[in-house]
Amino acid sequence: MDTIPISVEGFKKLERELEALKKERPAVIQAIKEAREEGDLSENAGYDAARERQGLLEARINYIESRMPKFNVIDRSTMGGHKAIFGATVTVEDMETGERKTYTLLGPDEADFNNGSISILSPVAKALLGKEVGDEVVVNAPKGRIEYEILSIEFNSGNASEA
Numbered sequence: 001m002d003t004i005p006i007s008v009e010g011f012k013k014l015e016r017e018l019e020a021l022k023k024e025r026p027a028v029i030q031a032i033k034e035a036r037e038e039g040d041l042s043e044n045a046g047y048d049a050a051r052e053r054q055g056l057l058e059a060r061i062n063y064i065e066s067r068m069p070k071f072n073v074i075d076r077s078t079m080g081g082h083k084a085i086f087g088a089t090v091t092v093e094d095m096e097t098g099e100r101k102t103y104t105l106l107g108p109d110e111a112d113f114n115n116g117s118i119s120i121l122s123p124v125a126k127a128l129l130g131k132e133v134g135d136e137v138v139v140n141a142p143k144g145r146i147e148y149e150i151l152s153i154e155f156n157s158g159n160a161s162e163a
Contacts, residue, residue: 005107006106006110007073007075009076010109025057028050028053032050032054076155077156083131083153087105088154090152090154091151094148096146096147102116105118106119123139123140128148131150135150
């Protein structure tokens with residue numbers, strides 16, 4: 001994938017996270033300095049914790065900065081249509097159990113399963129992409145084969161397609 005789709009909201013959230021991480025740098029550097037001054041570094045838990053925090057902080061900053069140029073920022077409020085595409089909220093029904101689930105299809109850097117959004121790179125989203133209301137899709141999930149029927153496709157603007 002040359003470009004990475006992300007919503008305007010998701011992009012702004014990552015920008016805020018990057019800014020906050022960069023602001024945290026001086027405090028971590030200060031914590032390392034103070035821990036160093038305590039003497040023997042071989043048994044200094046404070047030093048080890050501060051260095052670990054610094055490593056995680058720098059890794060996350062580098063990750064976000066490396067992704068920024070690749071993002072294709074998409075304004076979801078301008079989207080619509082009858083197909084499941086990036087930004088769509090799709091309601092499906094498990095054809096075996098009758099259980100209904102609703103997913104918003106987003107980019108990998110903003111998807112949050114606990115809040116109802118999934119990455120367009122996930123098995124479920126890949127099966128849904130390009131499909132329409134009434135279509136049946138098969139997902140080869142880690143727990144086995146799942147068959148869904150698409151019940152509705154909605155976009156931020158409130159326009160919906162339903163079966």
